[in-house]
Amino acid sequence: MKQPVFSIDVDLVRGTFWNTVRVESTHRVIALVGASGTGKTSVLHAIAGLVRPTRGRIVIGGRCLFDSAIGIDEPAHLRRIGYVFQDGRLFPHLDVRANLLYGAPRRASGDARFSLEGIVDLLGIAPLLARRIDGLSGGELQRVAIGRALLSAPELLLLDEPLSMLDRKRKDELLPWLQRLRDEVALPMVYVSHSPEETARLADAVYRVD
Ligand SMILES: Nc1ncnc2c1ncn2[C@@H]1O[C@H](COP(=O)(O)OP(=O)(O)OP(=O)(O)O)[C@@H](O)[C@H]1O
Structure with a gap:
């Protein structure tokens, strides 16, 4: 039998x-x-270690991150998780390169998927490297935010409505980059969205939080 990639059962x-x-x-x-307010972001926070469930278990890719029954609660900074927020959350006073490198491990992971060159190429952001954050479009900002999450060499990616602040045209521009990320970086991903179109195009399976 196939082992689950995600095994989550939590009280939040x-x-x-x-x-x-x-x-x-x-x-x-x-x-x-x-629906709004059912706890989707809270689930991502629990996976990332930003919120502690009152009970339960989170095992992802065979790795136990949290288990209240046996007292496992791995600290957030050891979970190796890349988090992409709705609004990018980049530093406006730094240029794109500095934003990408912020929080990157001092020693390269040795994995080409997480090298600066590999990520810049994957996301098509070479022309943006010297640009300031405040001049970027919403779609460009999100590509940089995804790049920054990847530079930490994560084992899992969490994306919380990364397209929701973008207009139709920017959404259409960013979706193919997200598909490329999904196929080429090949990490486990949890994608929160209100859009059936996005989830159909990006996810292998859709779960409802009620
Ligand atoms: N820090 C907090 N303190 C108190 N209540 C909170 C806090 N964070 C979230 N909540 C509440 O917890 C519930 C779940 O919030 P959450 O953001 O996880 O929902 P969501 O499904 O992601 O919603 P949306 O689709 O609107 O983003 C909401 O009722 C919210 O108001």
């Missing part, structure tokens, strides 16, 4: 909100969908 509490979320999947690229 944020203020007065609580939900139990279960995802068991043998697919490498999954999408989480569901």
Whole structure:
């Protein structure tokens, strides 16, 4: 039997909100969908170690990140996770190259997928390297944000509605880059979105958080 890539079963509490979320999947690229406020971002936060579930277990790619029953709670900085936010969250006072290199390990991973050259090529951002962040389009910003997440040589990528702030034209521009990322970098990915079109184009399986 195929081993699951994602095995998640967590109770999440944020203020007065609580939900139990279960995802068991043998697919490498999954999408989480569901109405606003059902806890999709909270699941990503729990995977990244930014929010501690009140109960449960998170195992991804055979690696246990959290298990309340046996006291495992790997610190966020050791989880090797790349996180791409809705709004990019880049540093406006730094140029693209400095943003990419921010947080990159001092010693190269040796994996060409995570070298500066490899990532710049993958995402087509060579012409942007010396540009300031505040002059970039929304789609360019998100490609840089994805590049920065990759430079940390992650074992898993979390993408929280990365297209939601973009207009139709920019969305159409960025989608093929996301597909390229999915196929060429070949990491497990969790993609949160409200758009059935995006999830159909990017994910191998879609899970509803209710
Ligand atoms: N820091 C917090 N303190 C209190 N409540 C919070 C906090 N963060 C999130 N919540 C609440 O937890 C619930 C789930 O939020 P979450 O952002 O995970 O939902 P979501 O499904 O990602 O929503 P959306 O689709 O609108 O982004 C919401 O009701 C939200 O208001």
